Amino acid sequence: MDILSKMKDYRHEHEKLKWEGTFREYLEILKERPEVAQTAHSRMYNMIKSHGIEENEDGSKAYKFFNNSIFGVEDSIERLVEEYFHSAARRLDVRKRILLLMGPVSGGKSTLVNMLKRGLEQFSYSDEGAVYAIKGCPMQEDPLHLIPHHLREDFFSEYGIRIEGALSPLNTMRLEEEYGNRVEDVMVERIFFSEDKRTGIGTFSPSDPKSQDIADLTGSIDFSTIAEYGSESDPRAYRFDGELNKANRGLMEFQEMLKCDEKFLWHLLSLTQEGNFKAGRFALISADELIVAHTNEAEYRTFINNKKNEALHSRIIVMNVPYNLKVTEEERIYEKMIRESDMAHVHIAPHALKTAAIFTVLTRLKDSKHQGIDLVKKMKLYDGEVVEGFKEQDVIELRKEHQDEGMTGIDPRYVINRISSAIIRKNSKSINALDVLRALKDGLSQHASISKDDRERYQDFISVARKEYDEIAKQEVQKAFVYSYEESAKTMLNNYLDNVEAFCNNQKLYDPITGDELSADEKLMRSIEEQIGISENAKKAFREEILIRISAYARKGHKFDYNSHERLREAIQKKLFADLKDVVKITTSVSTPDESQLKKINEVIARLVDEHGYNTTSANELLKYVGSLLNR
Ligand SMILES: Nc1ncnc2c1ncn2[C@@H]1O[C@H](COP(=O)(O)OP(=O)(O)O)[C@@H](O)[C@H]1O
């Protein structure tokens, strides 16, 4: 289906969801589906729940909603959802607090909030997440505010729904003027959250504190209409278009909250605590919204150390959003960031991101007092690897050791920026682990927020990551070689046996192509036998023993293959690996490889490209590097 018809379908679907009717008709909806009257907090929790919750073996919960965008910080997410969203949904006291996400730079705070916003937008299109509001209200006011306070107990007994908040000054006036106080006739409509259209989702970011106007938060007088309505206190002469107005019923994001002037914070205080805020010359305006703010740790510390902020402090619930500490998950973060960047077309060699992730995670870990555990082991344990001498219980203990682990270290954005500059510098569309490590190292001196001590520590971690990569690289090349192992082993065995036969029977061999007569190839036989320490004196006995074994096999009708003789198999394996070493070494030498060597190299490269995700450039680079390692 083409994009235009998809868009048409989409429009059509949305058209169908639209609804408007009188308050009387709205009450009919509520009778059937009381959940549409849920609070903002409850809607958020139900949105998350609607994507599915899984219980892990250890009893912890995994929320599918976060699965594909936030990696490796499951514990923090669980705490956030359970201790804040879930409790707030049940109208517990946390609802009356500002949610403050605290974490290191580029640790995913904004990403998390953006997900919640997108999630709410989508949810408002679903049946269970439907939202209704007084039609024509700039704050999409809850229609239930129309029910006078003295009848709310009765309403509760009939509908089982609690009403909070008072009808806004604007709608109080409209009720009187437009509807002659006939509440049942007031028009209600279904609304859909949208940050772009500023419905149910607001964002406030601090700018210059001197020039920033409280109107950004609470709206302002519309001077062009004062003349028409005669007074500043006429709500029709006021624009309810501050972020707090617009975010009503949904979510309000307060970016870098503690950078803000205090006067802004006091509005939040009243809003969270009392569910209302003051705008212009009006009575308090009720609003139901979830306030999520974020900050870094340093600002937070300064904030709580200031006595003046005590009242605010007690109205805030702080949730840590630390860096991820699992190498595999860190790799996924980079993959995601690269997919979303303009580097998506660049070839990043296998293990390059993993190597970077090893470095990054190391910078975030804290030393353990436990016996025999160094940072590398800790890193592996955290990533779910098996480390000899440690059990799962040890990992739990390790995690408990430092509550603030993950609040410092290198951030993912630094890594992505360095990869990007490595690409520019190398001027190539192919980049490998060594390029990345070099770029990470070079960038350390330019990184403003790294202290001298940390820089030295981090440089050590670059070397550690490099060592880890060396092992991976060697194994990778061996793997690519071993892939054709069966074939090579068979060929080598047959070749060896032909020669052994000729040697023992004092016969000649014939070249299969030219038909020329050849003597048994002593050099070849010895090169294999030497692998398992068979001396010149013992070679004859060994060869005869093999021939006896072959005929014994033949008598029983079994086929003799390279698994049939333990020591011979060992010899052939070792010889193959030794050949590999030579082949790889040759790629690094200046002299040009001969034809058969070249063939091998090309085979291994083809294998790396076809099966292991390399391109020819990165595969060649890998072989060269492993060659230099083997030459050391
Ligand atoms: N745990 C994580 N999972 C997924 N992406 C992450 C994670 N931590 C950081 N990122 C990525 O790093 C980048 C910076 O994150 P951001 O949300 O802007 O951080 P913050 O607001 O905390 O400074 C984003 O591209 C984000 O997707």
Ligand SMILES: [Mg+2]
């Ligand atoms: Mg941010």
